[in-house]
Amino acid sequence: MGSLPLSQDRLPSDLDTLTVDDVARRLRVSPNRVRTLIRDHHLLAVSRGGQPAIPAVFFDDLGIVKHFNGLVEVLLDGGYSRDEVMTWMFTVQDDLGMHPADALHTHSAREVIRRAQAQAF
The missing domain is CATH 3.90.105 (Molybdopterin biosynthesis moea protein, domain 2)
Structure with missing residues (x-):
């Protein structure tokens, strides 16, 4: 293996x-x-x-929390490395008051995906 x-x-x-x-x-x-x-x-x-x-x-x-796979896929397809995805997921977004991984559990999940799309492309 x-x-x-x-x-x-x-x-x-x-x-x-x-x-x-x-x-x-x-x-x-x-x-x-x-x-x-x-x-x-x-x-x-x-x-x-x-x-x-x-x-x-x-x-x-x-x-697995809803939207996790979509978020990771957007970032990887946008050129982020696995390490960069992990760092981004745990970097606090000041205006959200939390990091994206936590935001996936809130009403802000779609906003996090939108931001990932904007940053990755």
């Missing part, structure tokens, strides 16, 4: 993260399926202590 595409750990130190096994249980899939989601950029992860760490904010009670 090839190595996973993991970003450098520049996440906020107080951010909750999940292991591959945690995500597998949450999504009710195998750990190998979670690794495939990371490899295919349907999830993003950092290397923390040599292991994949997936931000818990990427999930809600139903699974």
Whole structure:
């Protein structure tokens, strides 16, 4: 099995993260399926202590938070690297008062995608 595409750990130190096994249980899939989601950029992860760490904010009670995949796809298609996407997702937008990953859980989710489209193209 090839190595996973993991970003450098520049996440906020107080951010909750999940292991591959945690995500597998949450999504009710195998750990190998979670690794495939990371490899295919349907999830993003950092290397923390040599292991994949997936931000818990990427999930809600139903699974991967709505609009996450669309947002990541817009940024990657617009030329952002995986590391740049992760940095952008956790950079506070002053006028929103939160970072885009948190905004995906609010009524501002579509605004975040619109901003990503504007910045990526």
